[in-house]
Amino acid sequence: MNKRKLVVIGGNAAGMTAASKVRREQPEREIVVFERGNHISYIACGMPYYIGGQVESGEQLIARKPEVFRDKNIEVRIRHAVTEIDTKNKRVKVKNLAEEKDFWEPWDDLLIATGAAPIVPKMEKIDNSGVFALSSLQSGIDVLNFMEKEKPAKAVVVGGGYIGIEMAEAFIGSSIDVTVIDMASQLMTTLDKDMADILLEYMTEQQVKVFLDEKLVKFEMNSKGRVKSVITNKQTIPADIVILGMGVKPNAELAANAGIKLGAKDAIRVNKRLETSVPDIWAAGDCAESYHLVTRKQVHIALGTVAIKHGLVAGINISGGSAEFPGVLGTAITKFNEMEISRTGLSEKEVKKLDIDYQTETITSVTPANYYPGSENISVKLVVNKENQRIIGGQIVGFKGAAKRIDTIATAITAGFTVQQLKNLDLAYAPPFSTGWDPVQIAARRFR
Amino acid sequence: MNKRKLVVIGGNAAGMTAASKVRREQPEREIVVFERGNHISYIACGMPYYIGGQVESGEQLIARKPEVFRDKNIEVRIRHAVTEIDTKNKRVKVKNLAEEKDFWEPWDDLLIATGAAPIVPKMEKIDNSGVFALSSLQSGIDVLNFMEKEKPAKAVVVGGGYIGIEMAEAFIGSSIDVTVIDMASQLMTTLDKDMADILLEYMTEQQVKVFLDEKLVKFEMNSKGRVKSVITNKQTIPADIVILGMGVKPNAELAANAGIKLGAKDAIRVNKRLETSVPDIWAAGDCAESYHLVTRKQVHIALGTVAIKHGLVAGINISGGSAEFPGVLGTAITKFNEMEISRTGLSEKEVKKLDIDYQTETITSVTPANYYPGSENISVKLVVNKENQRIIGGQIVGFKGAAKRIDTIATAITAGFTVQQLKNLDLAYAPPFSTGWDPVQIAARRFR
Numbered sequence: 001m002n003k004r005k006l007v008v009i010g011g012n013a014a015g016m017t018a019a020s021k022v023r024r025e026q027p028e029r030e031i032v033v034f035e036r037g038n039h040i041s042y043i044a045c046g047m048p049y050y051i052g053g054q055v056e057s058g059e060q061l062i063a064r065k066p067e068v069f070r071d072k073n074i075e076v077r078i079r080h081a082v083t084e085i086d087t088k089n090k091r092v093k094v095k096n097l098a099e100e101k102d103f104w105e106p107w108d109d110l111l112i113a114t115g116a117a118p119i120v121p122k123m124e125k126i127d128n129s130g131v132f133a134l135s136s137l138q139s140g141i142d143v144l145n146f147m148e149k150e151k152p153a154k155a156v157v158v159g160g161g162y163i164g165i166e167m168a169e170a171f172i173g174s175s176i177d178v179t180v181i182d183m184a185s186q187l188m189t190t191l192d193k194d195m196a197d198i199l200l201e202y203m204t205e206q207q208v209k210v211f212l213d214e215k216l217v218k219f220e221m222n223s224k225g226r227v228k229s230v231i232t233n234k235q236t237i238p239a240d241i242v243i244l245g246m247g248v249k250p251n252a253e254l255a256a257n258a259g260i261k262l263g264a265k266d267a268i269r270v271n272k273r274l275e276t277s278v279p280d281i282w283a284a285g286d287c288a289e290s291y292h293l294v295t296r297k298q299v300h301i302a303l304g305t306v307a308i309k310h311g312l313v314a315g316i317n318i319s320g321g322s323a324e325f326p327g328v329l330g331t332a333i334t335k336f337n338e339m340e341i342s343r344t345g346l347s348e349k350e351v352k353k354l355d356i357d358y359q360t361e362t363i364t365s366v367t368p369a370n371y372y373p374g375s376e377n378i379s380v381k382l383v384v385n386k387e388n389q390r391i392i393g394g395q396i397v398g399f400k401g402a403a404k405r406i407d408t409i410a411t412a413i414t415a416g417f418t419v420q421q422l423k424n425l426d427l428a429y430a431p432p433f434s435t436g437w438d439p440v441q442i443a444a445r446r447f448r
Numbered sequence: 449m450n451k452r453k454l455v456v457i458g459g460n461a462a463g464m465t466a467a468s469k470v471r472r473e474q475p476e477r478e479i480v481v482f483e484r485g486n487h488i489s490y491i492a493c494g495m496p497y498y499i500g501g502q503v504e505s506g507e508q509l510i511a512r513k514p515e516v517f518r519d520k521n522i523e524v525r526i527r528h529a530v531t532e533i534d535t536k537n538k539r540v541k542v543k544n545l546a547e548e549k550d551f552w553e554p555w556d557d558l559l560i561a562t563g564a565a566p567i568v569p570k571m572e573k574i575d576n577s578g579v580f581a582l583s584s585l586q587s588g589i590d591v592l593n594f595m596e597k598e599k600p601a602k603a604v605v606v607g608g609g610y611i612g613i614e615m616a617e618a619f620i621g622s623s624i625d626v627t628v629i630d631m632a633s634q635l636m637t638t639l640d641k642d643m644a645d646i647l648l649e650y651m652t653e654q655q656v657k658v659f660l661d662e663k664l665v666k667f668e669m670n671s672k673g674r675v676k677s678v679i680t681n682k683q684t685i686p687a688d689i690v691i692l693g694m695g696v697k698p699n700a701e702l703a704a705n706a707g708i709k710l711g712a713k714d715a716i717r718v719n720k721r722l723e724t725s726v727p728d729i730w731a732a733g734d735c736a737e738s739y740h741l742v743t744r745k746q747v748h749i750a751l752g753t754v755a756i757k758h759g760l761v762a763g764i765n766i767s768g769g770s771a772e773f774p775g776v777l778g779t780a781i782t783k784f785n786e787m788e789i790s791r792t793g794l795s796e797k798e799v800k801k802l803d804i805d806y807q808t809e810t811i812t813s814v815t816p817a818n819y820y821p822g823s824e825n826i827s828v829k830l831v832v833n834k835e836n837q838r839i840i841g842g843q844i845v846g847f848k849g850a851a852k853r854i855d856t857i858a859t860a861i862t863a864g865f866t867v868q869q870l871k872n873l874d875l876a877y878a879p880p881f882s883t884g885w886d887p888v889q890i891a892a893r894r895f896r
Contacts, residue, residue, distance in 0.1 A: 013884070046819060046879045055879075060819035293874070304884050305877045326872035333876035342876050371508035372497060401849050407856045407875045407886070414873055415863030424774035425862055426741070427855045428781035428790050429753045431494045431503075436461070436752050438855070 002026050004108035006318060007092060009082045009254070011035030012042065013307035014285025014314070015113030016064065019074050021315025029319075031074045032105065034094055036081035040066055042137040045304050048163065051143050052170030058141050085110065085258035087278050109280050109318050112255055112268060113311070116248035116286035116302045123218055130227040131219055133244040134163055143243070152176060152240030156230045158216050160187035163245035165199070165336050168208050172337075179209040179237050181230070186212060188341065190332065191395050192348045194362060195341075195381055198397045202339045211235075248302050250287045263289045265300035272324040274314040282318060284310035293327040293414060294345050294392050295354065301330050331410045333403050340403030344410040345393035348383055357386040361446035365439040367402050369431040378402040380443040382409070382419065389418040389447070394440075401433065405440050419447040450474050452556035454766060455540060456481040457530045457702070459488030461755035462733025462762070463561030464512065467522050469763025477767075479522045480553065482542055484529035488514055490585040493752050496611065499591050500618030506589050533558065533706035535726050557728050557766050560703055560716060561759070564696035564734035564750045571666050578675040579667055581692040582611055591691070600624060600688030604678045606664050608635035611693035613647070613784050616656050620785075627657040627685050629678070634660060636789065638780065639843050640796045642810060643789075643829055646845045650787045659683075696750050698735045711737045713748035720772040722762040730766060732758035741775040741862060742793050742840050743802065749778050779858045781851050788851030792858040793841030796831055805834040809894035813887040815850050817879040826850040828891040830857070830867065837866040837895070842888075849881065853888050867895045 006022055008015045011033045019031050033040070041063040049055045066076040077094075083102070084093035091106045118133035120126070130150065132143050146152075155171040157164045160182035171178040180203070186193040187200050187210065203210055211232070219242065220229040230237045250267040261277035263269030268276055268283040272291055276283050286302035288310060306328055316323035333342040351358045362381040369375060378398030385392050394409035396402055412422045423444040429436055437445065454470055456463045459481045467479050481488070489511040497503045514524040525542075531550070532541035539554045566581035568574070578598065580591050594600075603619040605612045608630035619626040628651070634641040635648050635658065651658055659680070667690065668677040678685045698715040709725035711717030716724055716731035720739055724731050733755035737746040754776055764771035781790040799806045810829040817823060826846030833840050842857035844850055860870045871892040877884055885893065 043817070043819075043879070043884075045877070046817065049820060049879055054821050055819045303877075305874065308884050309872070326869075327874070329874040331874045331876045333878045333881055335878070335880050344874070344876070369491075369494065371491075371494060371503045373502050401852060404849060404852065404876060404881055405855070407853070407873075408859050410874055410876070411856050411859040411863070411865075414869075415859070415865070417859075417863070421774075421862075424757070425855075426753065426775070426777040426779045426792070426858055428779045428792070428852060428858070429493070429751075430781045430783070431491070431497055432783050433781055433852055436491075436756050 002029055002320065005030040005032070005106065006109045006111065007105060007107035008033040008111045008113060009092065010113035010115055010285070010287075011040030011076060011078065012044070012113065012115060012285065013304050014311040015111065016041050016069065017308050017311025018111050018113065018284055018315035018318065019069065020072070021312055022319045023072050023074055025316070025319035025321065033069070033074060033076045034080040034082050034092075035076065035078045036097065037136045037138060038078055039137045040064070040069075040076055040078060043304070044135075047134050047137070047140040048166035048170045050140050051147070051167070052173050058137055061137060082254060085254060085260070085281075087258050087260070087281065090280070110282065111314055111318065112276070112281065112283040112287060113285045114251035114254060114287045116250050118244060118248055119246040120244060121216055121246070126219065129219070129221055129225055130240065131242040131244065146241065147174070150240065154238050155179070155241045155243065156181065156237050156239040157243045157245055158230070159245035159247065160184070160210065160212075161189065161245055161247060162332065162334050163243070165334055165341075167243045167245060168203065169336050172206065172208060179211065179239075181211045181214045181216065181232055181237070183215045184212065190330065190347065191341070191343050192381065195379065195395045195397050198379055199336060199339060199341055203336055206337055248286065250300060250302070252287050255283065255287070264298045267300040269298070273317050274310060274325060275317070282314045284314040291325055291327045293329050299328070299330075301328050303332060305331070329410050329413055331406060333406060335403070338399050339397065340399060341397050342403035342406035343395045344406050345391070345413045346383055347393055347395065351383055351392065356392070358392070359384050359386045359447065361443055363439065363443045363446060365435060365442050367398060367400065367434050367439065369435050372431045374400065376400065378439045380439050382443045382447070384419050384447055389420060391417055391419055391422055405438070408438075408440050419444045450477055450768065453478040453480070453554065454557045454559065455553060455555035456559045456561060457540065458561035458563055458733070458735075459483030459524060459526065460490065460492070460561065460563060460733065461752050462759040463559065464489050464517065465756050465759025466559050466561065466732055466763035466766065467517065468520070469760055470767045471520050471522055473764070473767035473769065481517070481522060481524045482528040482530050482540075483524065483526045484545065485584045485586060486526055487585045488512070488517075488524055488526060491752070492583075492585075495582050495585070495588040496614035496618045498588050499595070499615070500621050506585055509585060530702060533702060533708070533729075535706050535708070535729065538728070558730065559762055559766065560724070560729065560731040560735060561733045562699035562702060562735045564698050566692060566696055567694040568692060569664055569694070574667065577667070577669060577673055578688065579690040579692065594689065595622070598688065602686050603627070603689045603691065604629065604685050604687040605691045605693055606678070607693035607695065608632070608658065608660075609637065609693055609695060610780065610782050611691070613782055615691045615693060616651065617784050620654065620656060627659065629659045629662045629664065629680055629685070631663045632660065638778065638795065639789070639791050640829065643827065643843045643845050646827055647784060647787060647789055651784055654785055696734065698748060698750070700735050703731065703735070712746045715748040717746070721765050722758060722773060723765070730762045732762040739773055739775045741777050747776070747778075749776050751780060753779070777858050777861055779854060781854060783851070786847050787845065788847060789845050790851035790854035791843045792854050793839070793861045794831055795841055795843065799831055799840065804840070806840070807832050807834045807895065809891055811887065811891045811894060813883060813890050815846060815848065815882050815887065817883050820879045822848065824848065826887045828887050830891045830895075832867050832895055837868060839865055839867055839870055853886070856886075856888050867892045
């Protein structure tokens with residue numbers, strides 16, 4: 001019987017998936033989860049839709065409550081912050097935030113699942129000013145409370161990535177005037193500019209003001225300490241509410257302070273088994289590195305799909321099994337109003353930085369078939385390794401049902417398929433869905 | 449310079465794709481296409497949507513007109529029926545249907561792309577009686593003309609396959625009372641019964657009367673020779689219009705009469721190069737066999753996606769290149785109102801007939817995420833080879849965006865992926881599209 005005690009730092013996707021897996025495999029082990037926030041197991045990716053009103057209550061974004069885990073004999077302590085990892089004596093220092101008391105908790109196995117934090121500009125204090133960065137469920141609740149109380153008429157979103165796009169949709173859907181600024185010369189820097197520009201045109205049509213190549217300088221506050229405008233290097237934009245969507249950074253200081261090695265983008269360095277540089281300490285989720293299937297290097301990709309897979313692999317290994325993280329392609333999807341956007345593998349921009357001789361093709365077709373009602377444009381871009389004709393990346397921008405086709409490309413990349421093999425696939429066709437050659441195949445057929 | 453003359457019998461997907469490919473590769477060759485019908489290059493799969501009124505005119509279903517091909521120096525002769533193939537003297541006997549004249553046309557290469565014909569019960573004459581089988585574009589036009597003139601109130605559809613489902617949708621959308629009968633104990637026999645029964649329940653809710661295990665006996669006509677009811681082995685069903693959706697059979701008699709060998713389901717036997725048993729004679733499309741990627745046997749699958757790939761492969765080989773047909777999985781998709789249905793590879797029913805030790809799992813999940821508006825059930829069934837854990841089949845029934853996920857399964861089967869590899873894929877997730885594990889992966893995770 002395995003009596004080793006497992007301590008998990010962080011009660012979200014990675015941490016709770018791992019804890020549950022260990023519990024299933026080893027009913028006898030003691031498992032304690034410390035979560036600094038008010039909630040565990042919340043679905044962070046649902047937040048923009050909660051703020052936008054499509055999701056009715058914050059409760060709906062909680063996948064499982066602490067009671068559910070307690071029933072499984074997993075001790076979950078919310079509002080408990082781990083402030084120090086003592087690798088030598090195998091214990092963590094924990095602050096009970098409610099009672100402001102510190103204590104030491106011993107462990108035999110430690111899983112660090114501290115997530116990532118939004119990047120916030122280093123400037124004047126922004127608490128309670130109407131400037132928000134989305135991270136915890138609480139931060140989403142705060143935004144919604146602020147909106148209900150203050151009824152903002154003008155919103156500025158800093159950063160045109162996933163959060164930026166989704167929050168722009170949330171605001172425009174609530175009839176709030178929206179401006180998006182980004183210091184890059186395109187939206188969605190995980191896409192190539194040619195693809196992102198299709199989204200730019202659509203968002204502009206949909207009344208979102210987008211300013212690119214424009215850098216946040218500071219916020220101007222009114223006499224009550226509330227934001228009244230966003231000052232960029234080019235202009236002053238009036239704002240009653242500001243959302244920061246400037247990306248995230250791994251929460252790895254706790255690990256670094258304990259001498260645990262960091263890796264890509266200062267995420268916690270892990271091997272495929274999700275072991276850190278210190279024995280019996282594991283890391284999973286947004287705070288840890290991931291193996292990239294195309295570059296075969298460790299990268300940092302903070303996504304829920306990765307976090308749950310990390311959690312599962314860590315859980316298997318912690319409970320004495322043997323699993324390796326299968327790797328990522330950075331597959332991601334989002335939407336703005338009716339437009340769907342997705343990507344997988346390497347973008348052209350990313351490939352350019354590597355020593356790979358590549359080729360790209362981009363096509364515009366339609367879904368559904370051109371003669372079927374609701375037919376709209378779909379653009380598909382493929383990136384191919386010229387040497388062996390293997391697909392190494394794909395991007396899709398289109399409408400209803402367009403973007404999930406990225407999964408076909410992701411599967412083909414994982415299989416090591418050439419563009420010829422992608423073209424040869426027996427994919428599903430009927431007029432309400434596509435053309436006889438699926439748009440993904442139309443793109444593949446462009447390569448010679 | 450290659451002066452060999454190519455004659456193509458049949459001017460639809462396979463024939464015209466091949467002719468176009470040969471023209472691109474060999475501008476100097478003489479190419480003649482004989483088509484017995486009034487139209488070439490029409491999109492047969494669009495017919496139910498034309499009859500249902502979603503597609504406004506028959507013209508929209510014509511991908512390319514004869515003029516387009518004539519401009520490319522491909523001679524297209526519509527209303528010309530080939531009645532005999534003389535393999536010894538390398539010529540075909542052709543009847544000009546307009547002038548009722550026969551003539552012999554010589555060839556150096558012959559491509560048989562005669563398609564498939566709807567199966568029609570052997571019974572009294574049904575011409576002009578309001579009983580229709582869909583095949584040519586003209587047959588669709590005839591149905592629509594009949595509906596406009598006769599304003600039928602009650603329709604009976606014989607056969608609950610793709611055409612049956614799609615025509616039921618067309619009728620119900622036109623406020624016509626619909627009854628579907630099928631001699632099988634389920635709808636959609638390309639699916640397993642458990643999956644087809646989800647559709648059955650939905651169609652019933654949507655006011656379609658479905659009678660299974662019920663066999664067509666005969667039609668009853670009124671004094672004007674118009675259908676007035678369908679008599680089955682169990683009841684008499686009043687009908688003002690009847691659509692036969694009883695499947696298709698390859699148009700292979702012409703080839704058989706010339707001594708060309710037939711294969712699976714009496715389709716024309718071909719190798720992967722689409723060569724028939726007689727030198728310089730090729731076959732492509734619904735009249736020919738296809739190589740199945742899972743059973744590794746020749747099968748007969750009449751689908752547009754297969755026909756265009758056949759045409760391309762035949763065209764490459766006829767023009768002196770070298771290509772092999774990549775194989776089929778029988779991937780197919782359709783919808784009834786809001787419900788989407790798809791399948792690929794082998795069904796459980798099909799596997800049972802083979803000497804394969806298999807395992808299946810079926811899950812019900814939701815798309816999009818359960819807290820996102822419009823979330824609806826999706827059911828995914830996977831069939832796995834127990835010996836090596838490889839996926840060999842999949843079926844999906846669900847709503848908005850559900851069914852095209854079959855492409856991920858089709859790609860995984862083609863790659864020879866195990867269910868574990870499917871589970872490990874980095875697929876796209878965001879709340880408007882799915883849950884954190886895609887439903888396809890949730891099904892894969894069920895296997896142990």
